[in-house]
Amino acid sequence: MVHSMTAFARTERAGTHGTLSWELRSVNHRYLEPQLRLPEAFRDLEGSVRDALRQGLSRGKVECTLRFTEESTGKALQLDRERAAQLISAAESIASLIKQPAPLNPLEVLAWPGVLVADGTDPQAQNAEAMQLFNQALDELKNGRGREGAELAKLLNERLDAMTTEVATLRELVPQMLATQRQKILDRFTEMKAELDPQRLEQELVLLAQKSDVAEELDRLSTHVSEVRRVLKAGGAAGRRLDFLMQELNREANTLGSKAFDPRSTQAAVSLKVLIEQMREQVQNIE
Numbered sequence: 001m002v003h004s005m006t007a008f009a010r011t012e013r014a015g016t017h018g019t020l021s022w023e024l025r026s027v028n029h030r031y032l033e034p035q036l037r038l039p040e041a042f043r044d045l046e047g048s049v050r051d052a053l054r055q056g057l058s059r060g061k062v063e064c065t066l067r068f069t070e071e072s073t074g075k076a077l078q079l080d081r082e083r084a085a086q087l088i089s090a091a092e093s094i095a096s097l098i099k100q101p102a103p104l105n106p107l108e109v110l111a112w113p114g115v116l117v118a119d120g121t122d123p124q125a126q127n128a129e130a131m132q133l134f135n136q137a138l139d140e141l142k143n144g145r146g147r148e149g150a151e152l153a154k155l156l157n158e159r160l161d162a163m164t165t166e167v168a169t170l171r172e173l174v175p176q177m178l179a180t181q182r183q184k185i186l187d188r189f190t191e192m193k194a195e196l197d198p199q200r201l202e203q204e205l206v207l208l209a210q211k212s213d214v215a216e217e218l219d220r221l222s223t224h225v226s227e228v229r230r231v232l233k234a235g236g237a238a239g240r241r242l243d244f245l246m247q248e249l250n251r252e253a254n255t256l257g258s259k260a261f262d263p264r265s266t267q268a269a270v271s272l273k274v275l276i277e278q279m280r281e282q283v284q285n286i287e
Helices: 040-056 081-095 106-111 123-192 198-211 215-234 239-258 263-283
Strands: 007-014 018-027 032-037 060-070
Touching (some): 018 123, 040 060, 123 215, 239 263
């Protein structure tokens, strides 16, 4: 099954120390590009989050936002005196190197990460809980990408069915269109009452028929359509392969249009190009 690169997931969990919530937004991109927004107290999670994304996804621009609303009702502020002393000592060492240092602001010391700690909070346990919640959000995101990918595959198969019908119809019409073209040329020479060598005329008509022959293009279109179906059925990270196949389909449709010698073949070429363009736009969203 193919997967879309567009999805959204949100998970939330309320604990004794506060409420954690993850929001994951994914859009199409050439590569996997994570963008993380984490509170300062959860910066240690960045490596684990990136590893989880690399293992679970292959393409897409993924925005990951973690929010933590601390439960502070009835709790006293806890000061990590050892960390505060280390911070003050480091600040005084730096101040000794400056001729006229600014006085140390106690509020700035309190604002430093880790100086104020929540009562009874275990940072490792809190990080583990946040990571567990992220894995749930990632699973939800992957499921959403899978559902949308199934719908995209359905749309692509509908366009492929329409292309198959167009190719089959055109294949049946080609002999008739060649015969019509041949008759028009003969009628034109009859009207002109021109005396031509029948053998030379037949040679020119054969050459014209060869130039107008689109059997090779129709065969390649059918082959590419079959390959697209196979890739969709195989699933996985198929976006780049499908994008290449769309380019090849478009090239064959252009060649078909350049050889058009009948309004029906021209209309068929235009219809094929419209279908290919519709598929190409959808393929841009496939992982």
